[in-house]
Amino acid sequence: MRLLHLAAFLTIAITLPAQTPATPATPQDARNTILSTNSPVPLPQFNSIAVWQQRRAFLRNQILVAAGLSPMPVRSPLNPQVFGKISGKGYTVEKVLIETFPGFYLGGNLYRPTNGNARHPAVLTPHGHWPYGRLENTTIFSGPSLGISLARQGYVVFAYDMVGYNDTLQLPHRFGSPTQQLWSFGPLGIQLWDSIRALDFLASLPDVDPAHIGITGASGGGTQTILLAAVDDRLAFAAPANMVSAIMQGGDLCENAPGLRIHTSNVEFAAIFAPKPMLLLSATGDWTRNVPSEEFPAIRKLYTLFGQPQNIGVFQSDAPHNFNQAEREAVYRFFSEVNPGLTPPAELKEHDITAPMLQDMLALSNHTLPADALSPDGIYRQWQQLTHPTTLPDADLRLLLRQTLSVQIPAHVESTTLVAPGSHHLSPHSLSHEAFSSLTTPHGQALTLSRPGFGDRVPAVFIEGSGPVAIVVDPLGTTAALTSDIVRQLHRQHRPILIVNAFATGADTAAPIHRGTSSTTEDSANLMDANSPASPLYLAYNVSDDAARVQDIVTAIVYASAIAPHPDLYARGDAALWSTFAVAVSTAPVSLHIADMPSLTTDTNYLAHFNVPGILRAGGLPAAQHLLPSQ
Numbered sequence: 001m002r003l004l005h006l007a008a009f010l011t012i013a014i015t016l017p018a019q020t021p022a023t024p025a026t027p028q029d030a031r032n033t034i035l036s037t038n039s040p041v042p043l044p045q046f047n048s049i050a051v052w053q054q055r056r057a058f059l060r061n062q063i064l065v066a067a068g069l070s071p072m073p074v075r076s077p078l079n080p081q082v083f084g085k086i087s088g089k090g091y092t093v094e095k096v097l098i099e100t101f102p103g104f105y106l107g108g109n110l111y112r113p114t115n116g117n118a119r120h121p122a123v124l125t126p127h128g129h130w131p132y133g134r135l136e137n138t139t140i141f142s143g144p145s146l147g148i149s150l151a152r153q154g155y156v157v158f159a160y161d162m163v164g165y166n167d168t169l170q171l172p173h174r175f176g177s178p179t180q181q182l183w184s185f186g187p188l189g190i191q192l193w194d195s196i197r198a199l200d201f202l203a204s205l206p207d208v209d210p211a212h213i214g215i216t217g218a219s220g221g222g223t224q225t226i227l228l229a230a231v232d233d234r235l236a237f238a239a240p241a242n243m244v245s246a247i248m249q250g251g252d253l254c255e256n257a258p259g260l261r262i263h264t265s266n267v268e269f270a271a272i273f274a275p276k277p278m279l280l281l282s283a284t285g286d287w288t289r290n291v292p293s294e295e296f297p298a299i300r301k302l303y304t305l306f307g308q309p310q311n312i313g314v315f316q317s318d319a320p321h322n323f324n325q326a327e328r329e330a331v332y333r334f335f336s337e338v339n340p341g342l343t344p345p346a347e348l349k350e351h352d353i354t355a356p357m358l359q360d361m362l363a364l365s366n367h368t369l370p371a372d373a374l375s376p377d378g379i380y381r382q383w384q385q386l387t388h389p390t391t392l393p394d395a396d397l398r399l400l401l402r403q404t405l406s407v408q409i410p411a412h413v414e415s416t417t418l419v420a421p422g423s424h425h426l427s428p429h430s431l432s433h434e435a436f437s438s439l440t441t442p443h444g445q446a447l448t449l450s451r452p453g454f455g456d457r458v459p460a461v462f463i464e465g466s467g468p469v470a471i472v473v474d475p476l477g478t479t480a481a482l483t484s485d486i487v488r489q490l491h492r493q494h495r496p497i498l499i500v501n502a503f504a505t506g507a508d509t510a511a512p513i514h515r516g517t518s519s520t521t522e523d524s525a526n527l528m529d530a531n532s533p534a535s536p537l538y539l540a541y542n543v544s545d546d547a548a549r550v551q552d553i554v555t556a557i558v559y560a561s562a563i564a565p566h567p568d569l570y571a572r573g574d575a576a577l578w579s580t581f582a583v584a585v586s587t588a589p590v591s592l593h594i595a596d597m598p599s600l601t602t603d604t605n606y607l608a609h610f611n612v613p614g615i616l617r618a619g620g621l622p623a624a625q626h627l628l629p630s631q
Contacts, residue, residue, distance in 0.1 A: 028457065029455070029457040029503070030454065030455025030456060031542070031548055034538075035542055036531075036541055037248060037256065037530060037537060037540075037541070038248050038530075039541065041246050041247075041249075041264070041265035041267070042246070043294060043295065044268050044298060045298075046271070046298070046299075046302035048305075049305050049306065052305070055268075056272050058403075059264060059269065059272060060230055060231055060272060061399070061403055062259070062403055063227055063269065065259065065400060065403045065614065065618075066189075066257040066258060066259040067184065067188055067189035067193070067227075067260075068183065068184025068186075068189040068257075068387070068614065069192060069193060070387070070389075070400055071388070071391075071392055072387075073101065073193070073387050075197070075200060076101055076102050077099070078098045078100070078197060078200060078204075079098070079099045080097070080098045080201055081096065081097040081363075082094050082095070082096050083095055084363075088354075089352065090113065090114055090151065091114060091148050091152055092114060092151075093147065093148070093151075093356065094112075095107075095110075095361065095363040095367075096108045096110050096160075096201075097363050097369075098198070098201050099370075100193060100194050100197040101193070101197075101382060101383075101386060102382060103372050103373060103374035103379065104373075104374060105167075105168070105170065105369055105370070106160055106167075106168050106194045106198065107160070107161050107166055107168050107362075107363040107364065108134065108158055108159050108160030108198070109147060109158075109159045109361055110157070111148060111151035111157040111159070112151055112156050113154050113155065113156070115154055117207075118207065119207060119208065120154055120155060120156045120207055120208060120209060121154070121156075121208075121214070121236075121339050122156040122157065122158070122203075122208045122213045122214070123155045123156075123158075123213070123214045123335070124158055124199060124213070124214070124215040124228070125146055125157055125215070125217055125221070126191075126195060126217040126220075126221040127141075127159065127217060127218075127221045128218050128220040128221040128323065129162075129219055129252060130219075132166075133161055133162060133165035133166045134159040134160065134165070134166060135166060135361055135362075139324060139325075140320075140322045140323070141322060141323040141324070142328075142355070144353065144355035144356065145325070145328065146216075146323075146328055153332060153342065153343040155335075155342075156202065156205060156207060158202045160194065160195075161194075162187075162191060162220065163190050163191055163254065164187070166362060167362055168194075169364075170373060170374060170376065170379060171376055172376075173187060173252075173253075173254065174253050174528065176253060176536050177534075178607060178611065179603050179604075179607065180380065181258055181534075181536065181613040181614070182606055182612075182614070183380075183383065183384050183614075183616050183617050184258075184617040185380055186257050187252075187253050187254035188227075188255065188256060188257040189257060189383075191224060191254050192224070192231070195227070195232075196228065199228070199232060212236050213235060214236055214238060214239070214338070215238050216238065216240070216335075217240065217241065218242050218323030218327070219241070219243065219323070220250065220252055220254055221241075221323075222240040222242055222243030222244070222281075223243050223250045223255040223266070224254075225239070225240040226240045226243060226269050227269065229276075229278075230269050230270075235273075236276060237276060237277040237334075237335065238273055238277070239278065239280075239281060239331045239335070240280065240281070241282075241323050242281060242282060242283050242286055242288050242322070242323065242327075244267060244270045244288065245265075245266060245267070245291065245295060246265055246267050246294065246295055248287035249261055249266055249540075249541075250266070251537075253527060256536050256537050256540035258539035258613030258614060259403070259404065259406055259540070259543075259614060261541050262406045262540075262541065262542075262543060267298060267299065270299060271299050274299065274303050274306060275303050275308040277312075277334070278312050279312075279313045279314070279315060279334040280295070280299070280313070280314045280315075281314075281327050282317075283316065283317050283318075283319050283320060283321060283322060283327075284316060284317070284318045284319065285318075285319055286321035288316075292314050296312070296314040315327065315330035315334075328350065329348065329349055332347075336348060389617070389618055389623060390619050390626065397618075397627060398584065400618050400623075401581065401585050401618050401623060401624060404613075404614045404615060404617070404618040405550050405581060405585065405612060406543045406547055407554055407585050408454070408551070408554075409585075409586070409587050410558050412452070412558070412562065413450070413555055413556075414452055415447045415448070415460075415559065416450070417445050417447055418446040418448065444462070445461070445462045445463075445464075446460075446461055447461070447462055449500075449556060449559050450555075451555055456503075456548075456551070456552070458502070458556065459500075459506075460478075460501065460556065461497075461498075462496070462498050463491060463499075464496055465490075465493075465494045465495045465496035466494055467494075467495055468495075468496075468560075468565065468566050469495075469496045469497070469498050469561075469567040470490045470497050470498070470568045470569075470570060471499075471556050471557065471570065472484070472486060472490070472497060472498070472500070472571070473502055473556075473570070473571040473575040473578065474505075474506075474572065474573075474575055475505060475573040475575040476506060477501045477502075477505040478499050478500075478506050479506050480506070481499045482499060486570050490570075496564070498559070498560050498567075502549040502552045502553065502578060503545060503548035503549050503551075503552050504545050505549070536613075539613055544611055544613065545611075546577075546578065546610050546612050547612045549575075549578040550578050550581045550582045550585070553569070553571075553578055553579055553582035554586055557586050557588050557590055558588060561588040566588075566589045566590070567588075567591070568593060569583065569590050570593045570594075571593075571595075572594065573595075573597070573598070574598060574609050574610070576598075577598065577600070577609060577610045577621070579592060580592065580621070580624050580625065580628070581610075581624045583628060584623075584624035584625070584628060585624075592628065600620065600621045603616070606620070
């Protein structure tokens, strides 16, 4: 690859033709449709195990990338503190603090059976957004009833906090400014890492059989159940409650992170666990009301492909959003089938439960965090140091960048000609009349490029010539590119030229979506606004503008490479950044020629010129430049 820094592009004036014909409007780019947590998602079609295994690997990595856990951080010592034992009929319960990464502490309770067995199966129980978290004790959810009942049934149980609840108070529950998003720093990533470390803790206990560990949780705890089951193979059985749905994906920041649900949903995430035993719990009064008739049959089809349809079950309660006694008892019955001979039938129903007092369950009641406990700023700095993507092999680094950018390499690109071939005029589509008229060629065609199945529409102008295609991208769009000196030079050389109007540039700057802003607000209301481009809720379902522009250039590279191998790519300004990342993640050889590329040396530079959540977690511009072929 030749990496050539050109002189600044110059504008020119060319004689205007007399008139231009009218042209049909281009179909709207699907990326201008705002998606949110409540946007219905088509049910996945599982027709082939081989195809699914490829999709499964992609989705699993997408979760880890969105969470900021790719590459996986080094597991530091947990330094567990287990203390304050309470004894009850058939169980004990203790307070727990573990250090999930240096200076950050997760609180919880450890329930143990007193049946005298040396080793036990175990269960993780993440909680939902109940006011008292893991210690909620109402008809909607009772954490103590769940833990005590499972312990009496023969399981060791670890009930642990969401971030910002009960004993895990070093961070608030909601955080993640646009600057922090560059580093994938948010509650979803912290909580998923806490779940992984909670599993490490449970598996390390001498009275736990690490080959028989399961998980169950509802609402936000259901989301944690789905995600941990998707990324950690150590779990043997699972029961996500009231969160596997094709019509709602979770309404809190701890359930959403930028890039998490691009072109997917909790239905596919739950399916990653197949063919291991899983019970889907749902309620008639919330967004899981269709599970027995829609989501469950779809996932069961995958289990059937694996030859194990008996390993997935479904239970629905006639109730509002909850994890009530009926649902918990359905979990007990399912877990007893997975672990036969463990539980006496009488213990599959809750009975004789008295919840201990809160101060007897809280780890920080009359107890303090260790002296090395970090402040929020210290936790953020520690998070930035947990992974080192530049140590990855090039193929893994390229995949990391590609998934951070939500870029897909199309097998082929479809093109639609907006003016019939042979017309003596370019289309004015996406161009002003003056810019359209500034270049006279009998072979110019206005096109839209698109990836089959994605609905994107990339306006472009193609000028015929001979040899490899020269792709030209200008940060101000096609109008500016058409009047640039580089296009004039390439046209004089009779090169074929593909001028690309990248997403939301040029005449498309009036598009309704401009995702990724330079705002650094950490206001909780803004973070929770699904219509705010700066919100992780928004960016969990919609890519940022800059990521969409990289995709458009990758799409153009595939299209140009099909015409003739090894195209040239010319770009200036911010478009030079988009093009650098596009070449870095591309599979086709490209010669890159850039000019006036902005410096990206600070987080503020990224917000201003290349605002893609997670991009610094993935190594940023240095990672992309590392992947560029040598000159």
